[in-house]
Amino acid sequence: xxxxxxxxxxxxxxxxxxxxxxxxxxxxxxxxxxxxxxxxxxxxxxxxxxxxxxxxxxxxxxxxxxxxxxxxxxxxxxxxxxx
Numbered sequence: 448x449x450x451x452x453x454x455x456x457x458x459x460x461x462x463x464x465x466x467x468x469x470x471x472x473x474x475x476x477x478x479x480x481x482x483x484x485x486x487x488x489x490x491x492x493x494x495x496x497x498x499x500x501x502x503x504x505x506x507x508x509x510x511x512x513x514x515x516x517x518x519x520x521x522x523x524x525x526x527x528x529x530x
Contacts, residue, residue, distance in 0.1 A: 459516040466491050466520030471527065480528050484521050491517035 455463070470487025474480060495510045 455516065459512060462491065462513050462516035463520040463523075466517040467523045468520075470521055470524040474524060474528060480525070483524060483528075487521050487524065488517070491520075 466487050469490060470483045472483075473486040474483035477483065491514065495514055498504045499507065499510055
């Protein structure tokens, strides 16, 4: 468990929570799971594209870490929807 917490770190937790919050808000507003997941994924992907290509931050490992954390946030939305 400690390894997971260390891997996630604060930045990953923020990505996880923001992606889950955005997608859950759209799910609550519109009731369509796929729309909510897409609307949660668009800002996550756009932020990483901005970081890598606009800011020229060529830390692809960090971008991959952030996208994995975003994906886990979307997975949480899916699990909540199915429950």
